[in-house]
Amino acid sequence: xxxxxxxxxxxxxxxxxxxxxxxKEFVSIPSVSTDPDxxxxxxxxxxxxxxxxxxxxxxxxxxxxxxxxxxxxGEWLGAPGxxxxxxxxxxxxQPADPLELWHSAPFSPEVRGENLYGRGASDMKGQVMAVLxxxxxxxETSGSFPVNxxxxxxxxxxxxxxxxxxFLEQYRNQLQADFCLNPxxxxxxxxxxxxxxxxxxxxxxxxxxxGPKSDLHSGIYGGVVHNPAVALAExxxxxxxxxxxxxxxxxxxxxxxxxxxxxxxxxxLPLDEAYYLAQTGVPALWGExxxxxxxxxxxxxxxxxxxxxxxxxxxGFKTVLPAQAMAKLSCRLVPNQNPAKIAAGLRQYLEQHAxxxxxxxxxxxxxxxxxxxxxxxxxxxxLSQALEAVWGTRPFFKREGGSVPVxxxxxxxxGIESVITGFGLPDDNLHAPNEKLHLPTWYRGIEAMVExxxxxxxx
Amino acid sequence: xxxxxxxxxxxxxxxxxxxxxxxKEFVSIPSVSTDPDxxxxxxxxxxxxxxxxxxxxxxxxxxxxxxxxxxxxGEWLGAPGxxxxxxxxxxxxQPADPLELWHSAPFSPEVRGENLYGRGASDMKGQVMAVLxxxxxxxETSGSFPVNxxxxxxxxxxxxxxxxxxFLEQYRNQLQADFCLNPxxxxxxxxxxxxxxxxxxxxxxxxxxxGPKSDLHSGIYGGVVHNPAVALAExxxxxxxxxxxxxxxxxxxxxxxxxxxxxxxxxxLPLDEAYYLAQTGVPALWGExxxxxxxxxxxxxxxxxxxxxxxxxxxGFKTVLPAQAMAKLSCRLVPNQNPAKIAAGLRQYLEQHAxxxxxxxxxxxxxxxxxxxxxxxxxxxxLSQALEAVWGTRPFFKREGGSVPVxxxxxxxxGIESVITGFGLPDDNLHAPNEKLHLPTWYRGIEAMVExxxxxxxx
Numbered sequence: 030x031x032x033x034x035x036x037x038x039x040x041x042x043x044x045x046x047x048x049x050x051x052x053k054e055f056v057s058i059p060s061v062s063t064d065p066d067x068x069x070x071x072x073x074x075x076x077x078x079x080x081x082x083x084x085x086x087x088x089x090x091x092x093x094x095x096x097x098x099x100x101x102x103g104e105w106l107g108a109p110g111x112x113x114x115x116x117x118x119x120x121x122x123q124p125a126d127p128l129e130l131w132h133s134a135p136f137s138p139e140v141r142g143e144n145l146y147g148r149g150a151s152d153m154k155g156q157v158m159a160v161l162x163x164x165x166x167x168x169e170t171s172g173s174f175p176v177n178x179x180x181x182x183x184x185x186x187x188x189x190x191x192x193x194x195x196f197l198e199q200y201r202n203q204l205q206a207d208f209c210l211n212p213x214x215x216x217x218x219x220x221x222x223x224x225x226x227x228x229x230x231x232x233x234x235x236x237x238x239x240g241p242k243s244d245l246h247s248g249i250y251g252g253v254v255h256n257p258a259v260a261l262a263e264x265x266x267x268x269x270x271x272x273x274x275x276x277x278x279x280x281x282x283x284x285x286x287x288x289x290x291x292x293x294x295x296x297x298l299p300l301d302e303a304y305y306l307a308q309t310g311v312p313a314l315w316g317e318x319x320x321x322x323x324x325x326x327x328x329x330x331x332x333x334x335x336x337x338x339x340x341x342x343x344x345g346f347k348t349v350l351p352a353q354a355m356a357k358l359s360c361r362l363v364p365n366q367n368p369a370k371i372a373a374g375l376r377q378y379l380e381q382h383a384x385x386x387x388x389x390x391x392x393x394x395x396x397x398x399x400x401x402x403x404x405x406x407x408x409x410x411x412l413s414q415a416l417e418a419v420w421g422t423r424p425f426f427k428r429e430g431g432s433v434p435v436x437x438x439x440x441x442x443x444g445i446e447s448v449i450t451g452f453g454l455p456d457d458n459l460h461a462p463n464e465k466l467h468l469p470t471w472y473r474g475i476e477a478m479v480e481x482x483x484x485x486x487x488x
Numbered sequence: 489x490x491x492x493x494x495x496x497x498x499x500x501x502x503x504x505x506x507x508x509x510x511x512k513e514f515v516s517i518p519s520v521s522t523d524p525d526x527x528x529x530x531x532x533x534x535x536x537x538x539x540x541x542x543x544x545x546x547x548x549x550x551x552x553x554x555x556x557x558x559x560x561x562g563e564w565l566g567a568p569g570x571x572x573x574x575x576x577x578x579x580x581x582q583p584a585d586p587l588e589l590w591h592s593a594p595f596s597p598e599v600r601g602e603n604l605y606g607r608g609a610s611d612m613k614g615q616v617m618a619v620l621x622x623x624x625x626x627x628e629t630s631g632s633f634p635v636n637x638x639x640x641x642x643x644x645x646x647x648x649x650x651x652x653x654x655f656l657e658q659y660r661n662q663l664q665a666d667f668c669l670n671p672x673x674x675x676x677x678x679x680x681x682x683x684x685x686x687x688x689x690x691x692x693x694x695x696x697x698x699g700p701k702s703d704l705h706s707g708i709y710g711g712v713v714h715n716p717a718v719a720l721a722e723x724x725x726x727x728x729x730x731x732x733x734x735x736x737x738x739x740x741x742x743x744x745x746x747x748x749x750x751x752x753x754x755x756x757l758p759l760d761e762a763y764y765l766a767q768t769g770v771p772a773l774w775g776e777x778x779x780x781x782x783x784x785x786x787x788x789x790x791x792x793x794x795x796x797x798x799x800x801x802x803x804g805f806k807t808v809l810p811a812q813a814m815a816k817l818s819c820r821l822v823p824n825q826n827p828a829k830i831a832a833g834l835r836q837y838l839e840q841h842a843x844x845x846x847x848x849x850x851x852x853x854x855x856x857x858x859x860x861x862x863x864x865x866x867x868x869x870x871l872s873q874a875l876e877a878v879w880g881t882r883p884f885f886k887r888e889g890g891s892v893p894v895x896x897x898x899x900x901x902x903g904i905e906s907v908i909t910g911f912g913l914p915d916d917n918l919h920a921p922n923e924k925l926h927l928p929t930w931y932r933g934i935e936a937m938v939e940x941x942x943x944x945x946x947x
Binding site for chain 1: 522523524582583585586589647648688690692694699700701702703704705706707708709710711712713714715717718720721722724725726727728732764767768769770771772773774775776781784785788790792793794795796797798799800801802803804805806807808809810811813814815816818820843844845846847853888889890891914917918919920921922
C-alpha cells in the first residue's frame with residue numbers, strides 16, 4: 030500500500046497545473062443557486078461535475094432532478110468487501126455581489142500570488158475537486174480505487190438545501206454507505222490541519238415592517254407616523270441585551286452547556302481574541318463575555334442581521350418617510366436547539382414587542398439543526414492519520430460556527446456519520462468579495478485525500 | 489380693475505387645455521437635481537422656464553450659472569410706483585424611485601380622472617405654472633402687468649438649495665422686492681385654501697457604521713463580531729424614547745413652546761387624528777402624546793430615518809455578516825433651533841453611545857433653519873382676499889411640517905418676507921410614487937393668482 034500511496038501522491042504533485050486548469054473551468058461557471066437568472070448555469074455546472082465523474086471511470090452517473098436544482102449522483106462498487114464512502118459536495122455558490130469590491134471578476138478565476146481568486150474557489154468547488162483529483166491520482170497510478178464510492182453533489186447548499194431531505198428519503202437505500210466524506214469545512218490555519226466534529230445549525234428569516242400606504246414626505250407627516258425604518262431598528266435593537274445575549278423567548282432553553290472537557294479543547298485551539306481581531310479587522314470583539322471567542326462562534330447560538338433595506342439609499346438625499354423597512358435575519362444554532370422552536374420564539378418576540386403603530390410580517394426560510402459527529406469512528410481516525418502524514422502534525426479537532434445542514438440530515442435520515450474536513454483557510458473570504466483558495470494548502474489537501482482513501486481501504 | 493380681473497379669469501378658464509399641455513411638457517423633463525445623470529435635463533428644464541418667461545414678455549431673462557444647477561432669473565419693471573413681487577420657484581424634482589410602484593411612467597405625465605400624474609406635477613412644476621399662467625391671462629387681457637416682477641427659479645431645492653445663499657448674497661441688490669411670492673406649499677384640502685405662515689427647517693445626515701474589513705461568513709464569525717447592521721439599529725433605536733421624543737443632547741433646548749393662541753389655531757384646523765390616519769394609512773398614529781397631531785407635524789421637531797442599507801437585500805438569502813451599514817437621517821426643525829447645533833447634538837449622541845466594537849462616520853449635508861412669516865404684511869392680506877374670492881371661504885392659516893429653506897434665507901440674506909401658498913393637496917404623493925396634481929384645484933389656483941396680482945397692484 031505504501032508504494033501505491035506514494036505513486037498516487039507523486040502523480041498529484043506532477044499534475045498540479047492540470048488540476049488548477051480544471052478548477053478554473055469549474056469556478057468560471059456562475060452557479061449561483063439563489064439567483065433565478067443563473068438556472069442555465071446551474072445545469073451547466075451539474076453537467077460539468079457529472080462529466081468529471083465519468084472521466085474518473087465512475088460507472089453509474091446520473092443527474093437527478095429535484096423541485097429545485099439537480100443533484101449529481103455517482104456510484105462505483107468495484108471493491109467488494111471494502112468500505113463504502115459517500116462523497117458529499119455542492120456545486121452551487123453564493124452570490125458575488127457587491128461586485129465593485131472584487132479585484133478580479135468573480136467568475137473569471139485568476140491566480141495572484143499563492144491564491145486562486147473566484148467565487149466558489151474555496152466554498153466549495155476547490156474542495157470537491159480536491160477529492161476528485163485525489164481519486165484521479167489513485168486511479169491513474171493503481172488502475173482502480175481502494176474503496177467503494179458513492180457521490181452526492183447537490184446544487185442548493187447555499188440556499189439551505191431545501192430539496193435534500195426529500196432526496197435522502199427517496200434514495201435512502203441507494204445512498205447507504207459506511208460514512209459520508211464531507212469536505213465542506215476548512216482549516217484553522219495553513220499549518221493546522223483540522224477535523225470539524227461539530228457544526229452549528231441555522232434558521233433564516235425575512236422581517237418586513239410596513240406603516241404608511243406609500244412613501245410619505247417626511248416634512249408633511251414626520252411627527253405623527255412611526256417611521257418603519259425606526260420601528261425596525263427598535264425591534265432589532267431589542268433582540269440582544271447589553272452583553273450580546275439574544276433576548277428571544279426560550280432562545281437558550283435547549284442549549285447544551287459546554288462541558289469542562291470541551292472548554293479545555295476550545296482553550297487549546299489557537300483561536301483567541303488576537304486571532305479573531307486579525308481575521309476580521311474589527312476594533313474590538315463583541316459577544317457573550319463569559320465565553321471564549323471560539324466558544325462563542327463554535328458552541329453558542331447567535332442572531333444576525335444579514336441585510337437591511339428601507340427608503341432612499343442612493344447618492345444624495347431624499348426626504349422620504351419610507352412606507353416599508355426590511356431585514357434579513359438568521360440564527361446560528363447549536364446542538365439540541367430546534368429550528369422551528371427558534372422561529373416560534375422570534376414570532377413570539379414580535380407579537381410581544383411590535384408596536385400598534387406599524388404592521389409586520391415574518392417569513393421563515395429553511396432551517397436545519399446543529400450536529401456533532403462521533404470522533405471515534407474509523408473514518409475520522411483514517412482522516413486524522415492522513416492529515417498528519419501530509420502536514421507532519423496532529424490535526425486540531427474543532428466545532429465550527431458554520432452550518433452544513435446535510436450533516437444533520439445524513440445522521441437523522443440515513444443514519445450515517447460524516448467525516449468533515451476541507452482545505453480552505455479562515456481568510457478565504459467565504460460569502461464575501463475576493464473569495465480565494467490558497468493553492469499550496471489545496472495541493473497538500475489533494476495528497477491528504479490520497480492518504481485518506483488508502484487508509485480507509487486498508488482499514 | 490374688476491373688469492380686468494374678470495377678463496383675465498375668463499381667459500384662464502378658456503385656456504385650461506393649453507395650460508395643461510404646457511405643464512405636461514414641463515413635467516416630462518426628468519429634472520432630478522440629485523441625480524448626476526440628469527444634468528442635461530436640468531439644463532433643458534432651465535431653458536424651458538426661461539423660454540416661458542420670454543413668451544410672457546419678461547424683458548430681461550438670464551440663465552445664471554452656479555457651482556451646481558443654474559438659476560433662471562427674470563425681471564420686468566414696467567409698472568413704476570407699483571410694488572415689486574419676487575416670484576420664487578424651483579424647476580428640479582425629487583428622484584422617481586421606486587419606479588415599479590408608479591402606475592404610469594413618472595416623466596410621461598398622464599391625466600387619470602381629475603388628476604395629472606407625474607413626478608413634479610405638484611412639487612412644484614404645477615405651482616410654478618399656476619403663477620406663470622395667471623400672468624399670461626393678465627398679459628393677454630390687459631396688455632401689461634399690474635405689478636413689477638422679478639423671478640428666481642432655482643434647480644436645487646430638492647437637494648437643500650446649496651447654491652442659493654451665495655446667489656442671494658451676490659445678487660442682493662438686483663433681487664430687492666417688496667416681498668417674495670413662494671407657491672411651494674399646499675392646501676389642507678380641495679375646499680380649504682391655505683396660507684402657510686410657518687415652515688420647519690431641516691438638517692440631513694448620512695451615518696455609516698463599519699465593523700469587519702469585509703463582509704464575513706456569519707457562521708464562521710457570528711458571535712464575536714458586533715454586526716454593523718445590529719449596531720446601527722441599536723444606535724437608531726436609542727434616538728427616541730418610548731413617547732417618541734428625540735433623545736439627542738440639547739435637541740429641544742431652543743424650541744419655542746406653543747402659545748395658547750397658537751394651540752387654539754392648531755385645534756381649529758381640520759387636521760385631527762382621523763385626518764392623518766386616512767391620509768397615511770397607518771394602523772395608529774405615533775409621536776409625542778401631549779401634542780395635537782398637527783402640532784407634532786407643524787410645531788415640533790422630529791428625527792427621521794429616510795433610508796437604511798446593509799448587507800444582502802436581494803431575493804433569497806445570503807448568510808453574510810455585513811461589513812457596513814448605512815442610514816440616511818434627517819431632522820425637521822422648528823423656529824429658533826439651529827441646524828449646526830442639532831448636528832453637534834447628533835455627533836455628541838454618537839460619541840456617547842457608539843460602542844467600541846464598531847467604527848462610525850457621520851456626514852452632515854445641508855441644513856436650514858425653520859421660519860415664521862409675518863401674517864400682517866400686505867402680501868398676505870392680498871393673498872387671503874384672492875383665495876377667498878375664488879373659493880368663497882376664508883383661508884386657513886397654518887404652520888407646515890415641510891421645509892422651504894429659501895424662506896429663511898430670504899429673511900436673513902435679503903431682508904424680505906415671503907407669502908407662502910400653493911395648490912397641491914395632502915394626497916398628492918409628494919416625494920413618493922404616483923405624485924399627482926388635482927386639476928380642478930389647480931385651475932382655481934390660477935384664478936386665485938390672477939386675483940392676487942390685481943390685489944397687489946391695487947394696494
